[in-house]
Amino acid sequence: MDESGESWIAIVSESLGAPVAGLTLIVSLFAAYPLVLVHRTYLHGKSPPLQHIYFIVTGFSIEYYNFGNHVIHSFICIAVVYAILYIWGGTAIGVAATFVFAFPYLFISYLIFSTDEYDINWTTPHCVLTLRLIALAFDLKDGQKPDKDRSSDQKLAALEKLPSLLELLGNCFFVGGCMIGPQYSTKRYLDFVSGEFADKNGSPPKSVNAAMKRAAQGLLFITIYQTAMPYFPDEKLLNGELLQTSFWWRLLYIGLWGKVQIYKYIASWVISEGSCILAGMTYNGKDEQGHDKWDGCKNVSIRQYELRTSFQGIIDSFNINTNKWALCYVYKRLRFAGNKLISQSVTLLFLAAWHGHYTGYYHAFMLEFFVMYCENRFVVLVTRNATLNKIFYKTPALQPFVVAFCFLWAHLLTGYTFLSFGLLTWTRSVAAFRLLYYIPHIVWFGWPLYSILLFAIFPPTKKEKETGATQKVDPRTVPEESNTKKEQ
Incomplete structure (x- = not known):
């Protein structure tokens, strides 16, 4: 320079x-x-x-x-x-x-x-x-x-x-x-x-409007980040100041801190993607209405990130192309191992090492593994048991409360899962984890133990045992803007 x-x-x-x-x-x-x-x-x-x-x-x-x-x-x-x-x-x-x-x-x-x-x-x-x-x-x-x-x-x-x-x-x-x-x-x-x-006539593709929209979104998110960042500094997570506040405020603070931190990544991704759209490199065929799609290099789905009600939906919504890369060049190449858990573990380890040597990266991706395992098994529990299925999916009066709970659970605790990634070192991460008394860790890491009791209390119904039907995706989540592959 x-x-x-x-x-x-x-x-x-x-x-x-x-x-x-x-x-x-x-x-x-x-x-x-x-x-x-x-x-x-x-x-x-x-x-x-x-x-x-x-x-x-x-x-x-x-x-x-x-x-x-x-x-x-x-x-x-x-x-x-x-x-x-x-x-x-x-x-x-x-x-x-x-x-x-x-x-x-x-x-x-x-x-x-x-x-x-x-x-x-x-x-x-x-x-x-x-x-x-x-x-x-x-x-x-x-x-x-x-x-x-x-x-x-x-x-x-x-x-x-x-x-x-x-x-x-x-x-x-x-x-x-x-x-x-x-x-x-x-x-x-x-x-x-x-x-x-x-x-069609050999001229540059008509991608200017789509590119400018992405640039404007990037400018918006970088403005939000720069405006909100002073209110959610890392130091508050580390200096003990938050210990003087209520548990629920600490939970909210960590959730908002994580969202603000992720906004700086979203901003840079959409700005960069916009220039690729402007070039025309992102052309991805036409949609059902015959309109050109410019999502061939899409790295974040803003609508999905903001509105999803599950960790899987949130994870699927950002760093999409890197996740696709890991899926295609690491996860699928490990099929010879014959074990999905091994493939997932090696893929997450690779992604952690790709980000750097800080212990926070490895803890964050290990935590992601447990979070996703816990969430997926909980979905199996709910969809296989008639009573839980009725409560979560088939009782209209309860749906607003269920959706609100799932939304808050996923979005607030995404900040918790991001703590070690953003704070980098183990010493700093531990100081932040203490603010919530490690309760999310206990919930996710303890699942293999207490899930035995849950599955015993809420066993699969006879009909679902016979059909083997399980619902893998939460039907209440917001439809994606485009087809994207899951990280795992």
Whole structure:
């Protein structure tokens, strides 16, 4: 970053009370819009090499503006992975070598460059790049299979040959996704550059309105975050001040704190996604009414996040593309283990390590495992027992109370599950957990013990025993805006 750039960012940062690195990142995400607009106006439909060069130059410039010479790490990893795949191609050795190089490179970088605070440094875009390079190795391997042997996901992303180095660099530095994502396949990028998503007459796609809507949503959420953040500082969770308040206020505070913290992620995701929509890369066919869909790189469903009444619904609503990535390239690749719990555990462990080395990440994903297991088994209990089923689903007078309870339970305790993720270290996390006397931990971790009693008191009805019918999804949840795959 040059001195003039640093000075005006610092001035604005001080006036807003926002960290310089965070504000610089947001400015960079919005800067992608005019850069993509230049591409739409002058380079759309031109030769792919020219487009690759443009994206390399603009993406590199954005990263250099943020992280200076540390951008060299991106070039190192891209070059090494390209050499690996050039030598071994779409083989198991190529996949293993890519993973063994790229992932430890990221993790060791976390150990070296991280501090005790939430860091925005060169590892921020590098974690996105790491997944992109690992996916490239898998996609190249999938491309060597006959089409009939590929899964539906693999058919969308498989590559029959290694892209050129210029194509790979263009994909990795594409200005709409190089900083924080979203994740998208190399094939989608190559289809975009070759004009697959263009309008019928070959002109740029009519995605401007959808892009501006996403940009406006991002601006709204970053405004909400910046406005609310001073009222929900981390320090209140740690300094004992909240211990002087009631239990219910502490529960509400933690729930609102978590929501405010997640808003900063939602803001950055939708801003970044908007630039991808503006480029036209996110085209995803047409809906039932024949309208174009621009959700091919969708990373958050705002309506679903705000209105869902279950943890599963909330989890499914954000970081969608990263969850899809984990589903396609980790979870499904572990089918040989023959055990869903093993696949889920390894996937969550991978995601924790991908985020960094802090104990808070590992605890947060372990907690997610127990929360989801507890919730899923509770749904089985309710749907199989006639009495509970009637109370939860078939008594109209009770439905408003049931929905309200489920909504508050999920949204308030999402903040609790996010505590260790946001506070990073175990010492800080424990101080926050004490505010609620570890009661949520006891509820979720104790499920294997007290669920035995619950299933004995509320056994499955005879009819449902015979049919084996179980309801896996809460029917009261709000319909999704688009079809998204579950993380697990």
